[in-house]
Amino acid sequence: MAVQVYFIGAGPGDTELLTIKAKNIIERADVIIYADSLVSPEVCKFARDGAEIHKSASLSLEETTDIIVSAVKQGKTVARLQSGDPAIYGAIREQMALLDEKGIEYQIIPGVSSLFAAAASLKAELTVPERAQTVIITRMDGRTPVPATENLRSLAAHRATMALFLSASLVEEVVSELIQGGYDPGTPAAVVYRASWEDELVIRTTLGDLSERVRESGIKKQALILVGKFLEHPGKGLRSKLYDKKFKHEYR
Numbered sequence: 001m002a003v004q005v006y007f008i009g010a011g012p013g014d015t016e017l018l019t020i021k022a023k024n025i026i027e028r029a030d031v032i033i034y035a036d037s038l039v040s041p042e043v044c045k046f047a048r049d050g051a052e053i054h055k056s057a058s059l060s061l062e063e064t065t066d067i068i069v070s071a072v073k074q075g076k077t078v079a080r081l082q083s084g085d086p087a088i089y090g091a092i093r094e095q096m097a098l099l100d101e102k103g104i105e106y107q108i109i110p111g112v113s114s115l116f117a118a119a120a121s122l123k124a125e126l127t128v129p130e131r132a133q134t135v136i137i138t139r140m141d142g143r144t145p146v147p148a149t150e151n152l153r154s155l156a157a158h159r160a161t162m163a164l165f166l167s168a169s170l171v172e173e174v175v176s177e178l179i180q181g182g183y184d185p186g187t188p189a190a191v192v193y194r195a196s197w198e199d200e201l202v203i204r205t206t207l208g209d210l211s212e213r214v215r216e217s218g219i220k221k222q223a224l225i226l227v228g229k230f231l232e233h234p235g236k237g238l239r240s241k242l243y244d245k246k247f248k249h250e251y252r
């Protein structure tokens with residue numbers, strides 16, 4: 001049977017960052033459920049006339065699943081829009097598990113994560129030769145616990161590129177853990193609020209000054225914290241081997 005349920009990565013906010021595949025599915029969907037906390041209502045402009053549209057921020061997992069299940073029973077196609085890419089803090093696993101129980105097929109359409117929109121706004125490469133070749137995507141331990149083996153202080157020991165989701169309201173704890181874990185307070189840090197939206201805000205500072213700058217700005221959510229040497233100004237000697245004449249260049 002044809003797939004009727006699509007979990008769609010709707011990108012960081014700017015509707016032009018939807019994939020063509022996402023747009024095509026939204027255009028033909030009978031039912032659209034979108035995470036209105038981080039997905040722009042503008043995505044609905046692609047919906048066909050008469051499509052049923054639900055905002056999911058105030059719905060429970062069960063309520064969302066009920067909408068999906070009843071639509072499927074009526075032979076309808078459902079587009080479930082999530083912010084960024086669904087694979088990063090998308091909470092799709094529990095949604096998929098409920099559909100699995102009911103034997104309902106679904107497909108996942110990847111999207112542009114806010115991490116990549118933030119890197120683009122910062123005009124930064126997350127993996128700069130000789131400075132950082134590893135990206136750690138994590139969050140501060142909060143209402144949703146982080147496994148003890150992944151505590152921020154221990155991850156800080158790598159001094160890699162660090163991207164923190166869901167942690168803007170806990171910036172003081174973030175800074176304290178990262179410094180105690182091994183980052184120098186002078187390490188460049190940035191906060192990108194609502195990357196790719198019209199009211200996007202970018203703060204560039206150092207880890208040591210991050211808490212104060214974030215407090216001044218009033219940013220508490222919808223922001224990413226990025227830390228690491230990748231944010232340093234480009235200098236000499238940082239050319240990627242990819243452009244080295246002696247390097248085989250099949251990945252160029």
Ligand code: SAH
Binds near residue numbers: 082165194
């Ligand atoms: N799946 C999403 C993340 C969802 S979790 C993605 O791939 O981007 C929600 C967190 O993502 C927020 O707390 C914030 O840290 C981050 N986030 C989502 N959209 C954002 C945006 N446009 N700008 C900055 N951070 C964003």
